[in-house]
Amino acid sequence: MTVGHHNEATALNGVLAYGEPELPAPTGRQNEATALSRVLEPHSVAIIGASANPDKRGYQIIKALKNAGYGYPILPVNPKGGTILELPVFSDVDALPECVDIAVIVRPAEEVPDILIQCGKKGIAGAVVLAHGFRERGDKGSAAETRLLDALKKSGVRIIGPNTSGMLNCTVQADLIGLPELPPSGPISVLTQSGNMVLSVVEDSRSINGPGFDVIAGLGNQTDIEYGELIEELSRRESTRSIAIYNEGFLDGRGFLDAAARVGLSCPIVMLRGGRSIEGRKAALSHTGSIAGADEIAVKVLAQMGVTLVDRSDELLPVAALLATSPLPKPKTGIAVLTDGGGHATLAVDALSRAGVPLASLSEDTKTKLRSVLGDEASVENPIDVASAADAYPDVFPECIEILASDPQVGLVLTNGLFGAYHIRFDESLLKAENSAAERIVALRKASGLPMVFHSCYGNRKPENHDILRNGGIQIFPSIDWAVTGSKALFERANWLSKQNSNADRLAPDARRVFVPSGLSAETTAREMLQKLGVDTGEWSAASDAGAVSSVVSSFGKPCAVKVDSSVIVHKSDVGGVRLGVTREAASAAADDITRAMASQAPPVTTFGFIVTPMVDHGLELFVGAVNDSVFGPVVLFGSGGVLVEAVKDVTFRAAPLSPAEALDMINETGVAKILDGFRNYRPVDKRSLAEFISSVSLAVMRMENLSELDINPIIANESGIYPVDVRLVGK
Secondary structure, eight states: OOOOOSOOOOOOOHHHTTTTTTTTOOGGHHHHHOOEEEEHOOSEEEEOOOOOOSSSSSHHHHHHHHHHHHSOOOEEEHHHHHHETEEOOOOOGGSSSOOOEEEEEESGGGHHHHHHHHHHHTTTOOOOOOOSSSSSGOOOOGHHHHHHHHHHHHHOOOOOOOSSOOOTTTTTESSSSOOOOOOOOOEEEEEEOOOHHHHHHHHHHHHHHHHHHEEEEEEOOSSOOOOHHHHHHTTTOOOOOEEEEEESOBHHHHHHHHHHHHHTTTOOOOEEEEOOOOHHHHHHHHHHHHHHOOHHHHHHHHHHEEEEEEEEHHHHHHHHHHHHOOOOOTTTTTEEEEOOHHHHHHHHHHHHHHHHHOOOOOOOOHHOOOOHHTTTTTOSSSSSSSSGGGGOOHHHHHHHHHHHHHTTTTTEEEEESSSTOOOHHTTTGGHHHHHHHHHHHHHHHHHOOOOOOBTTTTGGOOOOHHHHOOOTTOOEESSHHHHHHHHHHHHHHHHHHTTGGGGGGGGOSSSEEEEEOOOOOOOHHEEEEHHHEEEOOOOOOOEHHHHHHHHHHHHHHEEEEEEEEEEESGGGGGGOOOEEETTTTTTHHHHHHHHHHHTSSSSSOSSSSEEEEEEOOOOOEEEEEEEEEEETEEEEEEEEEETHHHOOOOEEEESSSSOHHHHHEEEEESSSSSHTTBBBTOOOOOOOHHHHHHHHHHHHTTEEEEEEEEEEEEEETTTTEEEEEEEEEEEE
């Protein structure tokens, strides 16, 4: 992608005359491009702290830029002046010309704030701050962090870092890390909080002959530029077609979720998360000063916004490569496994089953056509085994793929075994035929639009027909697990995108806010607030004394639950604050019993009332709740309810607000969903009504200011409706 290349200014023409006359001048891009786009694609680079010592980063970055063939001005800054690698050295920042896009600051932490202020005065758009010694050091770095934040405010300079390894833009050959060899350019951009993970993804790409990189940035402490802002900027680049992220925590988790939901519509995001365990979270906090958050919440809310999550470091690059280069399977289809060996097929099918990816049900017409190619005795039930047919006739693969591509139930073909290496395994004379087969497969992919993923146990040999596939946008992996994980990611993304129209009814919550009092609210207060915010809390009534309880029970005309209504009692049943099945005749006595129970508490509870709700005859106990998560903001919970909610832990999470369609997905991934469909003595429950209720709760909590947590537990669900039994609301 080219950003703001027009109307190049001549501010640095004099500099170019010192030794780089063939280079174009840097631009007056501040009038055409955002500061962040200039940072990500710099057309001029100042190295502040440049060094003539080959062991120093200030030398290595200059050398890397020159070796990479960076086509724009390189401007070393060092008080000693002179030249470094035949480039003139500026004595200080003030001596630099105007319109420099980015500075790499290779100086200690204590010098960084003053340097940033100088950069701001010169109109430098951004900086990469390598130094550590800020927030990641805890209290020891707090003073330096404060000075840094103040400098950012005064200077207006955008920074990546501090505590970062740097940044690469492979598209314009800008190596601001100092790698000895720049990776090839391509469609993957990478964001990471770890310098070592930069090296990992680069080497992983080499190992699979990956499609290459656009931008690679180490975010470090995210003191200024954060994940959310970066993924939005990267998604605007034509040269970025997928974004791979290694994340140890967010400073603005809610901001990232909102950005991911927007970006995901056009650009896939793949994430590997560090800090998922308690010990890992401690390590992440000391590493970058970031908070990873509760893993069970993060997994659900990130997937909700279309982020593809991987569990292993060696999966990040392969999955990002596949999502950047492959079309997506059509909805409601499955995968066809085409193999030349039973063992590989068995492993692939096992892995697909674990991953929850369905095998395609092949039509009888497809099977007949496959037998015409493979022979009457061939196994064509999926997986399809070409057996020995390919040993001397590699064209059997494109012929089978063409047949499978015409079956509407096939959304993706996974070919595994030793494709492309028959000339290695058997006879060199097969190379030409294998190359021809690869070319036919690429043509088929382009003509059909069918996603194809290949595994070859000879993948690390990198035969030329594998490059033919890759150059045609088809990824081939040496690992069955990578191929399966990538295939799963394609189906997941297709499924997520297919639901975005139905999720479009996720309305922005009303702008009016309601303040939640600090601490526990009385249940009547909680119900009144929810009702005002559009949540149906069912039939209930407040009562001030035993006489009022008797009147309310009588008005309902059926047995009721009578409960204490207090802002100091958390678990009512534990302290004798609940009476069930109370009739009109027993109502006054029930209220008196609760009053005595409150008086017996230590200290006695003297200020309380009563809440009366009609009894629900039967049903399934459910739980709907919300928490104000420290990382991701308001999050809604759903699962099995009742007194065993914490023990059973059949619960799932979504970021609020969520549409009824998203709520229905939420319901269906819990264990209790099967019972809601009707199970033994339980009659079916209207899941859509339940989903509407969950959605209404999510909209309500978005309007609650000072919310800490909300529990509606239990909710009784039966064939007649949804009945909230108990409500607990807590403010911060």
